[in-house]
Amino acid sequence: MKPFGTLTSTVVVLPVPDIDTDQIIPARFLKGTDKVGLSASLFADWRSNPDFPLLAPGAKEAQILLAGANFGCGSSREHAPWALVDWGFRAIIAPSFADIFKQNATKNGLLPIALGVEACDYIESAVRREPSAKVEVDLERERVGLPDGTSFSFSVDTFSRHCLLNGLDELGYILSFTDRITAHERRHGG
């Protein structure tokens, strides 16, 4: 996983609440055995609508998606963040996220940024006024900045932030407890 670094990008706006992972990538595209190339199936069914925001000029370059509350609910499929990352997204801004999606996203270098509804509305208005507006995400300072100087702070739990900033995956951390895992198994008849 690459260190997150800073991110300055245009934004795709998809202000629909409760976007489930079946929309992000329908189940018929889950028959593969690897993680790459899934952007072809990202929002596959919604893309048949010519007005779908991902089809707008410039959307392919955007690395930030602004979505409605409870983003990523439903199925635990990690194919959802894989497809978003494969498309080029590096951060999702939404009022809230489903638990499993949030965990899956951070493990793939995709930053879920939970901002209040008013902050999300403000960003949406700014982007709708000026689609080429670039939004800056500073994970180190936990801050989202807009071209007009407005900024919003967010909070990511310290361990996820540490892993994202340093490009670490969690398994190394877990395996550093191998002795204690073995001791647990001995205690519980493992």
Added chain:
Amino acid sequence: MTRTLFEKIWDAHVVAEEPGRPAVLYVDLHLVHEVTSPQAFAGLRARGLPVRSKERTVATMDHSISTLPRGPRGVGGKGALPVVDEAARVQLQTLVENCKEHGIELHDTESDAHGIVHVIGPELGLTQPGKTIVCGDSHTSTHGAFGALAFGIGTSEVEHVLASQCLLQRRPKTLEARFDGALRPGVTAKDLILALIARIGVGGATGHVIEYTGAAIRSLDMDGRMTVCNMSIEAGARAGMIAPDNVTFAYLEGRKHAPQGAAWNEAVARWRELRTDDGARFDRTVEIDASAIEPMITFGTNPGMGIPVTGAVPSPSDARDDVQRAALERALTYMGLAPGEPLLGRGIDVVFIGSCTNSRLTDLRAAADVMRDRKVAPGVRALVVPGSASVKREAEAEGLDEIFRAAGAEWREPGCSMCIAMNGDEIKAGQYAVSTSNRNFEGRQGRGGRTLLASPFTAAAAAVTGRITDPRALLGGEVR
């Protein structure tokens, strides 16, 4: 110190918890299926790591398999199960090879214990009170019905568990969902959970583990309790659980992996401690009068959009804010339904009875109670898909398959089937399906398809009338 059921199980499984870091939580049972495991095994291989605890890992095939009837019987064996397509074949073969390489027990489609992962875990007695259970599948919450802490994980986490038998977890909050009173005849566990999700919404329990309590929960059999816990994720919950009791123990006793002899008595004594202490506090409590719950059905595109089957489709103009109004308008457009429209009497095209939510023997008996001596309505396609080979055998021993066949329904091999539309079973664009499964998301049962979630009674009633029907009208005195 008083503790909740969740806290007792959590505390017993924390291997390490450093300041500012999530807990390292030990996993007692890891269930694996073909769709969410290939990349995890590949990751393990790339790191050169072994599977830490193959005896705590059990695999099955369920999502990508056909449930069509088997071909002609071979010499001394079962007939061959059809192959869905080349991608599915490769995915299944990958699971076979991964399990072989790592020595993992696999219940492939030829195994007598084969079936949907959340049906066979309990059947085999692998699912037990007090265990931590994970699977790369959000409906892992099902196993909480036994007083286990069970939840779905992503594929990266599948790799973590394969490698370390542990997961990093942030301690969730607790939510008590208390159902006092008794369910009325014709009202089932499915209606109970759909009523809860309609009340609190699809994000209503995000960040929480739900413990289901109250007289209505205690009176459910294990199949019903599994239905309730199964759909915890549809309210956004991390897990759902029910304290074990004599109903739980009676279900487990004698099962293949359940403790035997003296160990059984010791286990039961230990399991009896697995309940929320008097005075222990939940972060939140939701109370619902079970006696007021009606047979439920969903009208929209998430499981929180549910109403009594006798009710009317809500109007977007009554929504609490612009966002909800737009969401409701979008859902009604997709579903082809009008605000204020009653659902009773609306024609339907397909009925699906199955899935990890409602494919167990009790569910099939309920459907058979409605379909006995009746016919599937002209123009309606009805599928009955048992959750496992064991359920199929038991149902056939009772003659349920004959009831379904005589009615004109398809009696299938076990698997996820039309719940997930990645195995050849799907509805067509624009069709209405009354389904006992768990998700009515856009396209979930087939691109453009429209799903209405309901109980086995309500689904079977729709099959024989061809319309959305209050099942109580067909049940008469034979309600179980």
